[in-house]
Amino acid sequence: MKRLAKRAVSCLLIALLSFAAIISFSACGKTEKTSDLTVSKSTYMSGEEIVVTASGDDDDWVGVYRVNDEPANIDPIAKYPVYSGGFISGQSYIIQRSATFSDSRQLFKSFPAVKYKVILFGTEGMGNIIKTQYFSVD
Numbered sequence: 001m002k003r004l005a006k007r008a009v010s011c012l013l014i015a016l017l018s019f020a021a022i023i024s025f026s027a028c029g030k031t032e033k034t035s036d037l038t039v040s041k042s043t044y045m046s047g048e049e050i051v052v053t054a055s056g057d058d059d060d061w062v063g064v065y066r067v068n069d070e071p072a073n074i075d076p077i078a079k080y081p082v083y084s085g086g087f088i089s090g091q092s093y094i095i096q097r098s099a100t101f102s103d104s105r106q107l108f109k110s111f112p113a114v115k116y117k118v119i120l121f122g123t124e125g126m127g128n129i130i131k132t133q134y135f136s137v138d
Helices: 001-027 103-108
Strands: 036-039 051-057 061-066 078-081 092-094 116-120 131-136
Touching: 036 116, 036 131, 051 061
Parallel strands: none
Antiparallel strands: 036 051, 051 092, 061 078, 061 116, 116 131
């Protein structure tokens, strides 16, 4: 009976250690991303390239709007995912070259001289705004 109890305890200990090793291994290499957003300048000249840097998870995305636009009510002028579809979190992108422009906002594709905001969203929806940055085109 003693021998059977020792064997059961040994098996239980091995199982617990194995489980701990699996949990530890599966978490290995996973780093928590910090979401952030920057615009390279606060004022751009007409025709100048607008550079945005965003970092976050694969469901985060960036949208560019006029300053008075309400994201829940209107499509972004331009948008791109932070970490999917070939985009790399933390990498700087030129909006005019890299982003997808909304068909409904083609009048603003050349970024005429007004004030804009760049929003980092935390999901594919509009409800989770992580950070907003502003810039203007003169």
